[in-house]
Amino acid sequence: MNNNLTAKERMAIERVRMPAQEAGARSRNFAEVNLGLAEAEAIREANRCLQCKSRKCVEGCPVNVSIPEFVTALAAGDLATAAAILQKDNALPAVCGRVCPQEVQCEAHCVRGVKGEPVAIGYLERFVADWAMAHHGRLATDEPAPPTTGKRVAVVGCGPAGLTAAGELTRLGHEVIIFEALHDTGGVLRYGIPEFRLPKRIIDSEVARLVRSGVAIECNVIIGKTLTLPQLREEFDAVYIANGAGLPVMLGIPGENLKGVYAANEYLTRVNLMGAGLDPTARTPILRGRQVAVIGGGNTAMDCVRTARRLGAERAMLVYRRSGAEMPARAEEIHHAREEGVEFILLTSPLSISGDKQGWARALRCQRMELGAPDASGRRRPVPVPGDVFDLEVDVVVNALGTRANPLLTATAPELALNRWGNIEATPTGATSQPGVYAGGDIVRGGATVILAMGDGKQGAAAIHTYLQQSN
Amino acid sequence: MFEVIRNETLAPSLHRMVIRAPRIAAARQAGQFVIVRAATDEERIPLTIGDADPQAGTITLFIQAIGASTRRIVAAPAGGTLRDVAGPLGMATEMERWGRVACVGGGVGTAVLYPMAKALAQIGNEVTTIIGGRSAPYIILADELAVFSAAVRITTEDGSCGRQGFVTAELAELVADPARRPEAVFAVGPVPMMRAVAELTRPAGIKTIVSLNPIMIDGTGMCGGCRVEVGGESKFACVDGPEFDGHLVNYATLADRLTMYQEHETCRVGLG
Numbered sequence: 001m002n003n004n005l006t007a008k009e010r011m012a013i014e015r016v017r018m019p020a021q022e023a024g025a026r027s028r029n030f031a032e033v034n035l036g037l038a039e040a041e042a043i044r045e046a047n048r049c050l051q052c053k054s055r056k057c058v059e060g061c062p063v064n065v066s067i068p069e070f071v072t073a074l075a076a077g078d079l080a081t082a083a084a085i086l087q088k089d090n091a092l093p094a095v096c097g098r099v100c101p102q103e104v105q106c107e108a109h110c111v112r113g114v115k116g117e118p119v120a121i122g123y124l125e126r127f128v129a130d131w132a133m134a135h136h137g138r139l140a141t142d143e144p145a146p147p148t149t150g151k152r153v154a155v156v157g158c159g160p161a162g163l164t165a166a167g168e169l170t171r172l173g174h175e176v177i178i179f180e181a182l183h184d185t186g187g188v189l190r191y192g193i194p195e196f197r198l199p200k201r202i203i204d205s206e207v208a209r210l211v212r213s214g215v216a217i218e219c220n221v222i223i224g225k226t227l228t229l230p231q232l233r234e235e236f237d238a239v240y241i242a243n244g245a246g247l248p249v250m251l252g253i254p255g256e257n258l259k260g261v262y263a264a265n266e267y268l269t270r271v272n273l274m275g276a277g278l279d280p281t282a283r284t285p286i287l288r289g290r291q292v293a294v295i296g297g298g299n300t301a302m303d304c305v306r307t308a309r310r311l312g313a314e315r316a317m318l319v320y321r322r323s324g325a326e327m328p329a330r331a332e333e334i335h336h337a338r339e340e341g342v343e344f345i346l347l348t349s350p351l352s353i354s355g356d357k358q359g360w361a362r363a364l365r366c367q368r369m370e371l372g373a374p375d376a377s378g379r380r381r382p383v384p385v386p387g388d389v390f391d392l393e394v395d396v397v398v399n400a401l402g403t404r405a406n407p408l409l410t411a412t413a414p415e416l417a418l419n420r421w422g423n424i425e426a427t428p429t430g431a432t433s434q435p436g437v438y439a440g441g442d443i444v445r446g447g448a449t450v451i452l453a454m455g456d457g458k459q460g461a462a463a464i465h466t467y468l469q470q471s472n
Numbered sequence: 473m474f475e476v477i478r479n480e481t482l483a484p485s486l487h488r489m490v491i492r493a494p495r496i497a498a499a500r501q502a503g504q505f506v507i508v509r510a511a512t513d514e515e516r517i518p519l520t521i522g523d524a525d526p527q528a529g530t531i532t533l534f535i536q537a538i539g540a541s542t543r544r545i546v547a548a549p550a551g552g553t554l555r556d557v558a559g560p561l562g563m564a565t566e567m568e569r570w571g572r573v574a575c576v577g578g579g580v581g582t583a584v585l586y587p588m589a590k591a592l593a594q595i596g597n598e599v600t601t602i603i604g605g606r607s608a609p610y611i612i613l614a615d616e617l618a619v620f621s622a623a624v625r626i627t628t629e630d631g632s633c634g635r636q637g638f639v640t641a642e643l644a645e646l647v648a649d650p651a652r653r654p655e656a657v658f659a660v661g662p663v664p665m666m667r668a669v670a671e672l673t674r675p676a677g678i679k680t681i682v683s684l685n686p687i688m689i690d691g692t693g694m695c696g697g698c699r700v701e702v703g704g705e706s707k708f709a710c711v712d713g714p715e716f717d718g719h720l721v722n723y724a725t726l727a728d729r730l731t732m733y734q735e736h737e738t739c740r741v742g743l744g
Contacts, residue, residue, distance in 0.1 A: 181692050183509060183516070183556040191694075220558040222692060226495050248696035250706050257706060257725045259732045263696035269689055275513065283515045283541050284689075285733040359728030406693050407711065 005047060015117040016045040020336075027309045027340035030195045030278055034098070034126075039079075042127040046075035049119045052111045057121060060109035062455030063096075063164070065089040067106060067121055074128055083132035086125065091167035091210065092160060092454065094133060094202045095189060097126025100451045101330045133205050146173040151468045154179060154236040156223045156409065159187020160450045161242035161441030163207065164457030165464075166215045169240075172465050176214070177236075179221040184273065187244050188442075189450065191273040192265070194303050196310070197333075200272075224409035229416065233436065237471070238464045241424060241432070241439040242457060245447060246406035251295065251399050255353030260287055260361035264300045264400035268307065277311050289396030291315045293364050295350055296400030297327040299449075302334065304398045305342050316342050317392065321349040321369050321382045347371070347382065351389065353397055364392045402447045409443075421446060430460030436471075438464055474557040476548045477530055483612050485537045486580060487546040488522070494529030496521070496559050502591035503565030503683070503715055506531070507691040509556040510544040517541055518688045518710075520584040521560060531557075534583030534612075561691045562714050565658075566681070569596050574646055574654040575621075576639050576669055577603045578661020582612050584683050585660045592658070593620035600654065601625070602642045604661075608633035640668045647676050654678060659718060663727045670718035680718035684709050686729060701725050 019035040020026070026033055037045065049071045057067040066085050073082035086093045102108075102122035110118030151174045155162045158180035166176045184190055186203040211217065221227060223243065232239050248263035250256055267286070275282030292308035294301050297320035309316040318337070320327060323346050327334060338344070347369040354363045368388035371380035405422035417425040417433035423444055430438040440456025442448055478490040496506060505520045523532040537543045548554055565588045573592055577585035582603045593599045601617045604627040611626055611633050618624045625642045626634025635642065639661075646652050656679040659669040666682040673680045686709050688698040693711035700709055701722035707713065 181558065182690065183558070220556050221495070222558060222561065225560055225692075226499060226558070245694065247693045247708065247711070250696070250699070257699060257701055257722075257729065259728055266689055266695035266697040269695050274515070274689070279513070281513045283513060287732070359725070359731075408692055 007050060010048055010050060011112075011116075013044060013048045015048065016041050016120055016123060018120075018123055023336075023339035023341075026196065027306075028312075030310055032199050033196050033336055036130060037123055037127045039127075039131075042124055043075060043077055045120050046071045046124055048112060049075065050111060054111065056109035056111060057106040057119075060106045062105065062451045063090050063458050065093075065106075065125070070128060071119065071121070071124060074124060079128065079131050079135075082128045083135075086128050087132060087209075090125075090454070091164040091457070092206050093125055094129035094206055095160070095198060096451055096454070097122055097124075097129050098198050098202070099193060101449060103331055105451065133202075136209065146171060148175065149173040149468065151175065151237040152177070152235070153238045153240060153464060153468075154232045156232075156239065156241045157181075157187055157243040157441070157443075158185045158207075158217060158219075159242060159244050159441060159453065160189060161244075161453035161457040161460070162187065162240065163210060163215075164454040165240045165242065165440070165461045166457075167210050167213065168458055168461030169464060170210070170214045172461070174465070174468065175216075177216045177218060179223055179227070180217060180219045181222040181243070182273065183219050185217055185219070191269045192245070192300065192303070194268070194272055194307050195278065196306065197303065222408060224412045229409060229413035229437070233434075237468055238436045238438065240430070240457075240460050240464060241409065241437065241443060242441040242453070242460075243406065243409055243443050245442045246403040248399065248403055249401045251350060251401065253350055253352050255355060255361065256399070258353055258355040258361040259359050260289065260395055261353060261397045262399065264294075264296070264304050264398055265403070267304055267398045268300070271307055271311075286311065287396050288312045289394070291317070291392075291394050292396040292398065293317045293319050293345075293392055293394045294398040294400055295319045296402070297322065297329060298400065298402070298447075299329045299333060300402075301400035302329045302337050304400050306333075306337050306340060308396065308398070309340055309342060313396075317345050318342055319345045319348050319350060319364070319366065319392070321347065322379065323347055323371060326379045345392070349382065349384070353394075361394055361397050364394045364397055366390055366392060403442070405443060405446070428459065429463035430456060431463060436467060438467075473553040473555065476550055476552045476554065479546065479548065479550050482534070483609050485546075486583070486612055487535045487537065489533045489535060489546065489548075490530050491533065491554065491557060492529055493531050493557050496557065497524040497529050497531050498526045500524045500531065500560040501564035502567075502587040504560035504562045505691070505714065506533070506557050506559030507561065507688075508533070508545055508554055510541065510548060511555045514544060514555070515541040516556075516689055516691070517545065518561070518685070518691055520587070520683070522583055522586055523590075534580065534586070536580040536583075558691065561710060563712070565591060565715060567591060567595055568656075570655040570679075571598065572652065572654045573597045573599055574643060574657045575599055575601045575617075576643055576657060576659040576661070576665075577601070578639060578665040579605050579610060580612075581661030581665070581683075582617075585658065586613050586617060588658050588660070588683070589617060590620055598622050600646060600652070602627070602639045602646075604628065604639035604665075606630065638668070639665065640672055643669060643672055647672065647678065656681065657718075658683075663723055663730065666718060666721075667723040670721070670723075674719050681715050682718040682721060683715045684713055684721065684726060686726060687732060700729075
C-alpha cells in the first residue's frame, strides 16, 4: 500500500470508470462488454480504500471475501498476494467480479459510499482474478494438497453452488465428485449467462483451477435418473445437492405454444451452451427475430433481450409489468441494455399471443398497468388500467418469468422434505431432513443469484466438513 | 465418451446401435429415452432406448438418420465413440395388465413402440401389433415383435408388403370385432398417424397412449422447449412424458412446433 497517502488524498481520488465496448458496436457482437481495468487504474482505485476498521464490505459479501486485505495488497502492487487472498475466500472470483450485484452487496456497505462513490470492489475483484488467471503458471496459488481424510462427497450439479462446495471440500482433504446432468460444466454460468457478460473462457479457466486442486467432474449423469439419491448415499459419506434452477414458469396465456415463443432457459441455452447464432460450426438452430419481446424484469430477462439484439433484432423490447424502479435486474445491466438500444415497455402485462395460419407468433396483446398500493413484496402492486390494451408486433417472444423446482431428483427421493413450492427444505447451513445430505442454491432458494448460491456452497461445505468429522 | 459396440442398418437410413452405458442400462425402464451428441458442437438429440442389457452394460438405440446430426450419430462405427449419452430420461411407460392391447407403430415409430410392446407382453398382456410404412423396406422389427405378439399385422402405402393402406384400417377392424377389441391402444409414429389412431379410438372409449417427439434441448425440464398442450395445459414431454393420453393431446400445435426449424434443417442438409 502506498502509505504516503493521507486519508484526505485518498478521498480526493475519483472512482474509476470501467472501460467498455462502444454501445453501437457491441449491440451487434457477443464479445465482452466490460473491458477490464488496466493495472495502474486498478492500483489507483485500490488506493481509494480507507482501510476502515469496521469492515462493513465483508459483511455485505455472501461469501465473506477478505476485501480490505486483498485491496490493500493490490494497492501495494502485490498482485500475487492479492490473488492468493481472493482465491482462498472465493472459488470463482473472476465470475463474481463480473456478475455479482456489487451495488447492493459489498459496495452498498462501503464507508466511502456514505458521502460519495464506494470503492469499485467488483472491478478490483475482476482485475485481480483475471491477473491470476493470466499468471497461474507462475503463481504458487495452487495450494499444496491437504492430507486426505478418506471421506468421499458427491456434489449434484456443476453450477456456482456445486463448484464452490466442491472446491472447499477438496481443500479440506475430502475426495469430491461432481455429477453434472448437462454435457459441460458451469450450470447456469454456462447455459444462462451470455458471453458478453461472462465469457466461456472464464468459466473454463475457473473450473480448470478446481480440477487441478483435485475436484473430479462427471458430466451426463442425471441424479434422480441415471443414479438416485439413495445410491449416492450408499456410495458416498455425504451428498451436497445443488441441481439448480428447475423448470420454467410458463406465461399461462393463450398462444404460449406458438412457434417463436421461447422460455428464457431454452433461448439462452441454445445460444450460450450450444453456440446457436454464435458459432458458425454449431448445429443447434435459433430463430433470429426481427421484433423480439422479452417478458420479465430480472437479470435473465435483460440477458435475453440483449441477446436478441445481438442476434439481429431491429426492435428488442423488454415488457415489464411494473416501473423501472422496481426492476430486479442489476443497475449496470439495465444501463447497458438501454445504451444498446433495447426498448423498455414498462407498466405493461402480456394478455395473449396471436399467430398466423402457419402457427407463428405475430402479435403480443398487452395490458397497460399502473402502480397501486404496496403488495406483500413491499413494492407497489401493478393494476390494470381499464380499457388500455394494445398490440405489439412480434416474431419472437421470450418468457423470462422465472423457474420453479425441478422434480427429477426429488421425485426419486421421497424421504427428502420439501417446502410447498417443491424446493428442498434446508437449514441456513444447508442441512436437509436427511443426515449427511445437504442442499443449497436455487433448488433450496428458488431463483436467486450466483453469489447467494456460492455463499450456500461455502456454508454447506463447512457443515459437511463438521458432519464428516463427527461421523468418524 | 460412450463406446459403440454394434452398428447395423435395418432399413434405408435406419440404424440399430448398441452402446456401452452401464449406468443407463441398469436404470432404464420401457418408454424412457436418452439425449445423444455425436461430438462437440452437435445438437442434443433425444432417442428412445429400444432395449437394454444391464448385465452387459449396454443400451440399444434405433436411429433414423434424417437430419445432419442424426446422420453423424449413425456414422459412428462399431469400436467408435459418441461424445455424450445422457439418461435414462422421461417417465416409464405406465404398465398395467389391460388384457388385450393393440400396439400401433408407424415408420421409425415402430422402434419406439418395440420396448413398450415387449414390456406390456412381459407382464401378461395379449399384444396385437400393427406396423406400417411407406413400402416393404420401411417395415422394421416385424420378426422381433412377432416373438411376443399374438399377431403382427403389416400395412404399406404401396401394398408391397402386407395390406395396402394405413395402420388405422387394421386397427378399425380390431376395434369393430368384439372378440378382439383391445382394452388399450399404444400408438407411436408420425403426428398425423397418432392423431388418426386417437380419433378412431375416441368414440369407442378405448384408453389410448401416444409417445410424442417434440423438439427438445436438455431433456431434464430445464428449458421448457418440448412443451405440448395436453388437456388444455402446457406439459413438458421430457419430464411429464414422453407418453400422454392420446385423446387429450393438441396435435395441431405439436405438428406446428415440429416445423419450427424446418427451414434451417433444409438449408443445413443442403450444405452438408
